[in-house]
Amino acid sequence: MDQIQMENFLDRLPELRVLVIGDLMLDEYVWGRTERISPEAPVQVVDVVREDIRLGGAGNVINNLVTLGCEVHVASVLGDGQDGLWLRQCLEEKGVGTAGLLFDALRTTSRKTRILAAHQQMLRIDRESREPISAAQEEQLADFVRRHAGEFQAILVSDYLKGVLTEGLLQAVIAIGKERGLPVVIDPKGRDYRKYRGATLLTPNRKETETASGVSIVDEESLHRAARTLMEQVELETLMVTRSEEGISIFSRDGGDVHLPTEAREVFDVTGAGDTVLSLIGAGLGAGLAIEDAARLANLAAGIVVGKVGTSTVTVEELRQAIALRGQEVDAKIKGREELKHLLEVERRRGKTIVFTNGCFDLLHVGHVKYLQQARRLGDMLVLGLNSDASIRRLKGPNRPLISEHERAHILAALSCIDYLVVFDEDTPLELLGLLRPDILAKGADYTPDTVVGRDLVESYGGRVELVPLVDGRSTTNIIERILDRYEKG
Structure with missing residues (x-):
């Protein structure tokens, strides 16, 4: 959200x-000072200063x-x-x-009276029906x-x-x-x-x-x-x-x-x-x-x-x-890899299950968002490895990405399903996976387990790979093609 x-x-x-x-009940507060003991019994005397009744x-x-x-x-x-x-x-x-509201002559409306003095509650008196x-x-x-x-x-x-x-x-x-x-x-x-x-x-x-x-x-x-x-x-x-x-x-x-x-x-x-x-x-x-x-x-x-x-x-x-x-805290989600490694070690000691996924996420669309939301549900935290501009150019050609890594990182970090984000410059996230050691490596269902980069590494220390269903027909390439087609026809 x-x-x-x-x-x-x-x-x-x-x-x-x-x-x-x-x-429904009434909460009554009676504030006072106590400076003496009652001559009638060994109890403190509260001199009432103010009273308040609340729902x-x-x-x-x-x-x-x-x-x-x-x-x-x-x-x-x-x-x-x-x-x-x-x-x-x-x-x-x-x-x-x-x-x-119904009224009953045989019932007592709940009223809790708290006596407070010397910055502490000294006594509570309850008047109520429980039948x-x-x-x-x-x-x-x-x-x-x-x-x-x-x-x-x-x-x-x-x-x-x-x-x-x-x-x-x-x-x-x-x-x-x-x-x-x-x-x-x-x-x-x-x-x-x-x-x-x-x-x-x-x-x-x-x-x-x-x-x-x-x-x-x-x-x-x-x-x-x-x-x-x-x-x-x-x-x-x-x-x-x-x-x-x-x-x-x-x-x-x-x-x-x-x-x-x-x-x-x-x-x-x-x-x-x-x-x-x-x-x-x-x-x-x-x-x-x-x-x-x-x-x-x-x-x-x-x-x-x-x-x-x-x-x-x-x-x-x-x-x-x-x-x-x-x-404003979006910036705080974007981490360097060494800082992120330390943070995840702390979360792991707390028993958190860490999910990792990676990708370019150029021209963010509904397919991306649904994929990330489903990946987040696999564990307690979702870490996103984001391809840098340089790595995308090597993978997809000189005309990509359309959106810079700085902008992509901030747009993605604004999603509540993403807990941390790290930009990586390599062609694959293998080095990053070795450093962060997530419990779950999530990839889209357009992959097979055998084609997921890092599967062997993650499984070697007890982690697992999960394939997440994708929204059919939603991709950055499709969006670019539709835009070009419409403008060429126009």
């Missing part, structure tokens, strides 16, 4: 209508979507006391549609979703195990989503994920993935095993695991796993980052983005949020600035 596509997505956010279903739980997902400019609607069950009424009023003041909602309320919420599903582009589910998201309601919502072609994206909780079976996407963090799968995650292999275990249990096509400072991993039933490194430069507070990820993933899928592209945006947003203190949201302007900054 390039910078222009990202910008187009941000422009479309005000057109998105999103339904959020889940456990919490699923409300933080709503805050994120509202901040992005989306039209948001909510469905949940609240107590009918003062807290429930205040929460509804707060939502309405933000422009959130509240027709899907499952009634069968009648379950049916009312499902009926609301059924009647209004055609008005939304995505359904986001935020589960805090407070009783609203029963198995019956979840299965009804997932079925409605499938029937209407709506993505149903769920931030799950608990040990038993079977109630989420059939969802479009689950977004657990690493600890939640461990708990639900029963697999202790200590390395890339155990992460993969935990993810596959969950996917089988929950009948998922795709699972996305958020890994804090290690980024995001996407697992697909077809085996095309993708690992996105963190976009954060400094981490101050990870509170609420999962809600930001859920919001951007849901908005992205609602806008028709592929899961990988939506995840890249969510990863970018999470990198912004963890650089703030407290549960935070990300603005469209912050995303625009981050996207622009990534564009």
